Amino acid sequence: MEKTSELYILVAVSDDSERAAASLSELAELLETAGGKAVPEFVIQNLPHPDPATYLGSGKAKELIDRLEETEAVGIIADDELSPAQLRNLGDILECKVLDRTMLILDIFAAHARTGEGKIQVELAQLKYRASHLAGLGKAMSRLGGGIGTRGPGETKLESDRRAIVRRISSLKRDIKTMVAVRETTRKKREASAIPTVAIVGYTNAGKSTLLNRLTNAEVLAEDKLFATLDPTTRVYKMPDGQEILFTDTVGFINKLPHNLVDAFRSTLEEAGHADIILHVLDASDPEASMHSSVVYSTLADLKITGKPVITAFNKADRCEADRSLKDLNADKAVNISALTGEGIDALLGAISAVLKETRSCMEVTIPYSDAGLLASIRKFGQVVSEEYSEEGIRVKAYVPARMKGMFAE
Ligand SMILES: Nc1nc2c(ncn2[C@@H]2O[C@H](COP(=O)(O)OP(=O)(O)OP(=O)(O)O)[C@@H](O)[C@H]2O)c(=O)[nH]1
Numbered sequence: 001m002e003k004t005s006e007l008y009i010l011v012a013v014s015d016d017s018e019r020a021a022a023s024l025s026e027l028a029e030l031l032e033t034a035g036g037k038a039v040p041e042f043v044i045q046n047l048p049h050p051d052p053a054t055y056l057g058s059g060k061a062k063e064l065i066d067r068l069e070e071t072e073a074v075g076i077i078a079d080d081e082l083s084p085a086q087l088r089n090l091g092d093i094l095e096c097k098v099l100d101r102t103m104l105i106l107d108i109f110a111a112h113a114r115t116g117e118g119k120i121q122v123e124l125a126q127l128k129y130r131a132s133h134l135a136g137l138g139k140a141m142s143r144l145g146g147g148i149g150t151r152g153p154g155e156t157k158l159e160s161d162r163r164a165i166v167r168r169i170s171s172l173k174r175d176i177k178t179m180v181a182v183r184e185t186t187r188k189k190r191e192a193s194a195i196p197t198v199a200i201v202g203y204t205n206a207g208k209s210t211l212l213n214r215l216t217n218a219e220v221l222a223e224d225k226l227f228a229t230l231d232p233t234t235r236v237y238k239m240p241d242g243q244e245i246l247f248t249d250t251v252g253f254i255n256k257l258p259h260n261l262v263d264a265f266r267s268t269l270e271e272a273g274h275a276d277i278i279l280h281v282l283d284a285s286d287p288e289a290s291m292h293s294s295v296v297y298s299t300l301a302d303l304k305i306t307g308k309p310v311i312t313a314f315n316k317a318d319r320c321e322a323d324r325s326l327k328d329l330n331a332d333k334a335v336n337i338s339a340l341t342g343e344g345i346d347a348l349l350g351a352i353s354a355v356l357k358e359t360r361s362c363m364e365v366t367i368p369y370s371d372a373g374l375l376a377s378i379r380k381f382g383q384v385v386s387e388e389y390s391e392e393g394i395r396v397k398a399y400v401p402a403r404m405k406g407m408f409a410e
């Protein structure tokens, strides 16, 4: 990512200063991922709600003028999405760059999107944000210059002319329609193959890509950055008994994930809705783990992904205190793992295998020797419990997907 080394003061409004400080620490990580730097002292205003006109109270805003001068920061970043009025008024009072959490997340997404579809989805989300904040924002937008908050995917600078934005939005929407149709076809093909799928979901930086890499040598970029992964990657894993399972790594979730982005990635994330199992990866070593967990479940509910079996992997066990025991009441099964060292991976695979068994039905058939090839497909798509060789053929007992059972019934 293009380094800006722009320095910002991070601000929040909340009557829970501990929560606010934790959220601002995360905002500082986001800023670092975007290539900027945060002034170490955060500004937290103790109020139950932000001021509708200026976000911070006007007294606090005036104090900020001095802080900006002392620290030589180029601007401020608010921990919540600002309204057009708040953006304009703060800009007028402070005469500096004014950004919010949403713009920062969008900026990171723009820089990390790799595939054509990802880039289009991000640009669309950015332009929607711009369109809804342009009203009277000419000055505030121009103050941003060319840094964080103005960068589109692929080094393009974002449009700021309203009519151009509207035109671009409708052209992007058309492109997305075509791409979604293509992806649907691929997914249907995959479903027809009856290989079970596991969707890896979780808070950003939990270790989802590291886990996929450990299981399948997928060589997905995994790094200590927020939103390293945007585009879903699917890889096949062969269980020790020969059964194949597809694992899909997805974009991470975050607290206060901008609505435009949830919408933009809805169709990508909905793929998780077609999975047989949701594998929830949680960084158990993070003090905010339980907040992360509830963000994941509420985002899944937003995406209408409910009623699936969930396995939770408490990851980074290598970094956890021995007595740290987390619970996940939403999960059907939970396992402690370290995607980094490999600890607990066998137990995780065991849990997946057990849950798959529950989602499949038991079938007993005798396969004539002339059709012995069928046994190979049962092995591939299901789990063989026993096989006996008799005169009539091979007597097989196996757990298979419903579709396959239907096939044999014929
Ligand atoms: N100590 C330790 N670090 C881990 C473990 N698993 C992952 N990490 C580290 O955590 C960081 C994030 O890992 P990723 O796999 O990129 O996380 P992710 O969930 O894919 O994150 P995003 O794609 O950014 O949402 C990397 O620096 C990993 O090396 C683990 O079990 N133990």
Ligand SMILES: [Mg+2]
Pocket (backbone or CB within 6 Å): 208, 209, 210, 221, 222, 228, 229
């Ligand atoms: Mg990742």
